[in-house]
Structure formats: structure tokens, C-alpha cells
Amino acid sequence: MSDGDAELMDAACALLKRVYVEGRHEVVAAMRLADGSIQLGVHVDGSARRSAVCAEGVAAGNAIAHAADGSPMAVVSIVSVLRRAEGTLHIIEPCGVCAELITDYWPEARVWVTAADRLTAVAATELLPAKRLRRW
Numbered sequence: 552m553s554d555g556d557a558e559l560m561d562a563a564c565a566l567l568k569r570v571y572v573e574g575r576h577e578v579v580a581a582m583r584l585a586d587g588s589i590q591l592g593v594h595v596d597g598s599a600r601r602s603a604v605c606a607e608g609v610a611a612g613n614a615i616a617h618a619a620d621g622s623p624m625a626v627v628s629i630v631s632v633l634r635r636a637e638g639t640l641h642i643i644e645p646c647g648v649c650a651e652l653i654t655d656y657w658p659e660a661r662v663w664v665t666a667a668d669r670l671t672a673v674a675a676t677e678l679l680p681a682k683r684l685r686r687w
């Protein structure tokens with residue numbers, strides 16, 4: 552893992568330690584943008600399951616809002632960290648909905664996942680190998 556990606560992970564873990572609430576804020580996503588900045592997002596759960604918002608979606612909105620002129624800015628690296636109730640931290644892959652979102656906007660992004668108990672980076676497109684590109 553590069554120093555930049557380690558910093559990304561540290562940022563996610565630091566925020567998660569600060570905002571964690573069991574059942575409400577259990578995941579933080581961090582995105583490294585092409586300008587080097589880090590944009591973070593916190594999972595926001597709700598009493599109605601469909602009202603929940605994933606950390607990746609919040610981070611994606613922050614990444615888009617970060618561009619002062621509204622032009623899309625590339626996301627080069629993404630990490631999502633889950634805190635379990637016992638306090639352990641785990642790198643997780645984005646859910647299917649977030650994988651769709653990420654590949655819609657940043658298919659070239661590097662996404663950190665845990666596969667076979669090993670931390671590894673994959674291209675966002677590898678999260679959805681059969682994704683169909685839609686015009687929208």
C-alpha cells in the first residue's frame with residue numbers, strides 16, 4: 552500500500568473512531584481525489600432501512616461538491632472501513648449499489664477490499680464485472 556493510500560485509510564479510521572455509533576454510523580469511506588485531497592463520508596443509518604445512506608455515497612457527494620467549478624474531479628483511490636461493535640476495524644468492499652455509483656462516476660478508481668483475509672486493491676470495474684454501461 553502506498554503512503555497516500557495508507558493516509559487515506561488512516562483518515563477513514565480516525566473519523567470512524569470519532570463518529571461511531573452502533574447501528575447508526577458504523578462505516579466511513581474515504582476518497583482520494585486527483586488533486587490529492589481526501590473526501591470523507593459517514594454511513595447514516597435510519598429507522599427505516601431504505602432511508603440509510605452508505606458512507607460511499609456521502610463521500611461521493613463530497614467529492615463532487617469539492618470541485619469549485621462543478622466539473623467532475625477524478626477519484627483515484629477509495630477505502631471503506633467498518634467498525635464492529637467490539638471495536639475492531641475492517642476494510643470492506645462497497646455494497647452493490649455503491650459499486651454501481653462508483654463505477655458510474657469513477658470506473659478507473661482503485662478500491663481497497665479484503666479478499667481471502669488479505670487487503671488488496673482492485674479497479675472499481677472489477678467490483679461489477681458484468682456491469683452494463685447505461686446512458687443517463
Ligand SMILES: [Zn+2]
Nearest residue numbers: 605646648649
Ligand atoms: Zn453502499
